[in-house]
Amino acid sequence: MADKARSGGILDTIKTVIYALLIAGIFRTLFFQPFWIPSGSMKDTLLIGDFLFVNKMAYGYSYASCPSVRIPAIGINIDAKDICGWADGDNTRFLGAEPARGDIAVFRHPVNGTDFIKRVIGLPGDRVQVRDGRVIINDTPVEVAPDGQFEEVAEPQGPHGIRPRCANGPVGDGGTCLKEKFVETLPGGTSHSILNIGNQGADNTPVYTVPEGHYFFMGDNRDNSSDSRVPSVAGGVGFVPYENLVGRADRVIFSSAGSSMLFFWTWRGDRFFEALE
Template sequence: MADKAKQDNGIVETIKTIVYALLIAGVFRTLFFQPFWIPSGSMKDTLLIGDFLFVNKMTYGYSYASCPSIRIQRLGINIDAKDICGWFDGDNTRLFGGEPERGDVVVFRHPVSGQDYIKRLIGMPGDKVQIKAGLPYINGVPVKQMPDGVFEELKEPQGPERRPPSCENDPVGLGGVCVKSRAIETLPNGKSYAVLNIGNRSEDNTGIYTVPEGQYFFMGDNRDNSIDSRVGPARRGVGFVPYENLIGRADRIMFSSGGRSMFYFWTWRGDRFFKAIE
């Protein structure tokens, strides 16, 4: 009987340890840093498919979107941030709120679907943003762009959806070299980063977007392969993003793998480990 009691106590202690560990991990993820895998090529070449980073939640303070959404399709688990912190939603404010800066790479909650997106902040509240021939204009002034060669990658299936990249030099067969034009873009506040271009696409010429107060305008660095604020939610885009939907700022890549699994060590990209995000 004594042995059975010890065994039962051991099981209880193990369960307690697991519960405590999950609670600590949940608090850590909610308050400080959230892990994020890059699933698509919309932020190339700043972020590549398979980059792993932590999102700094302390930068902008906290809102309902700071609570994690837990989605595990295989187990049928779909717990949304609103299910946990919905009481904190609705006023577009934040606790200990900090203002994002133009040019920040931000993870935010899609205004309609609730999915997490990562894009670059281009337009601030009150700005007028327009795209002409692929070049952003902010309040009537073109953003500076300087040609910077080309970005090359193999034409092969990438990411969870195994889709090959679009190329400026298409048609390119699988295994061929896929090329995109690269430029260094500099925003009015001096923030510089690389952007990629394929050619003339529908979102390369737009009307004028007037960013409402308390909302923001985002674009992907891979301009012709990004679903962002240039298209509204009615057309399966993002549109303007409310302040309370910001989750955090992406500051540094911690790990990167170009394969289908992080366990394929031969696909690890060691030159991207701990790389700062410009």
């Protein structure tokens, strides 16, 4: 009897774990996906170590709404297409809604499927160009106003130990890393912070016409972002198909300045439930 009870207890535990995983998978697929900011491409709107939930209901659902599960340490690499590839290929969405210019959105890279987070700059049919670091949309330069400087400590950041790039040249560990800061106002009135390090190749681009069903994304840390300014075949992002959108980021839940979000003593006290602009 004891062996039978023990066997039944193990079976009940396995069932509970399976049910919990199924519920978590359904929740993540339909409603919110956790996302931890790994790079500085969206500074100072998003910092390395920010933790947020992406609202998947904002744009409706496509194959990209299915989660990818990648744990290289134990050899797990399950892509969203492995689960929901049957819904890929028509560039449509179920209960779909169009993103607004200025939204901060997570999307799947058009070539390698990696999750990126950037800001929506160009909508379908827009003509987008960057000239001397200034965005021009449909032949009209966007409004940009100086907003002081962004300061951070020159040191390795996050679990990957990424060092920030600085406008004030190479800065030793512990020094003050500076970037020029501006407020950019897009057509429609959305305003947000952007950073400038210096003259870069991506500060001047051709005129890109955004195809129907696609979007043009840029990072707020303009000189430290791989985005739509470079075609995906050349190592950038290029135009992002509508079906590749995962969801919209609206608020930072908490933020860790350390190498792990579990190190609570490194949490940034001023970023709990911080609304994003």
